Amino acid sequence: MRIAATLADDPPLNPHAGEEGAFGGEEKGLLARALSLACEGVDLAVATERLRQARASLVAASGALLPALGANVGRTRNEPDAMAATSTTTAGLTASYEVDLFGGRRRALTVARADREAARANRELVAHAVAGEIALNY
Numbered sequence: 051m052r053i054a055a056t057l058a059d060d061p062p063l064n065p066h067a068g069e070e071g072a073f074g075g076e077e078k079g080l081l082a083r084a085l086s087l088a089c090e091g092v093d094l095a096v097a098t099e100r101l102r103q104a105r106a107s108l109v110a111a112s113g114a115l116l117p118a119l120g121a122n123v124g125r126t127r128n129e130p131d132a133m134a135a136t137s138t139t140t141a142g143l144t145a146s147y148e149v150d151l152f153g154g155r156r157r158a159l160t161v162a163r164a165d166r167e168a169a170r171a172n173r174e175l176v177a178h179a180v181a182g183e184i185a186l187n188y
Contacts, residue, residue: 080184094180097173104162104169111162114155117147 122142129135150156 093176094173097169097176101166101169101173104166108159108162108166111155111159114148115150115159117145120144 120143122140124140125137127135127137148155
């Protein structure tokens with residue numbers, strides 16, 4: 051199971067996906083340039099940020115299924131007088147795991163995956179809406 055996901059996992063936005071032959075060379079260039087400028091705009095930036103948030107939620111939900119490990123080390127030195135100095139060193143290791151008896155964490159992971167896919171679809175929808183507006187105004 052892959053836990054971490056990055057924005058680079060998404061394919062680049064294709065302004066004329068499924069529209070083969072609908073645009074000529076000049077129109078494709080204008081549409082691609084306008085779409086790249088729209089990526090800097092508010093709507094597409096918000097959709098992209100929501101996708102990043104959904105990915106972060108997915109990573110957090112995935113991490114809840116994994117065991118937790120911890121380690122600590124400490125050292126103390128006690129010098130009541132110059133002749134009797136004592137040093138103490140301690141080390142500890144902890145491990146914990148929460149059993150998902152009722153499947154709540156698995157369901158949270160499923161919801162996080164669905165949220166990520168919805169955010170990805172929303173980003174594509176915004177990109178297509180921008181492309182449609184550009185085509186209408188051309």
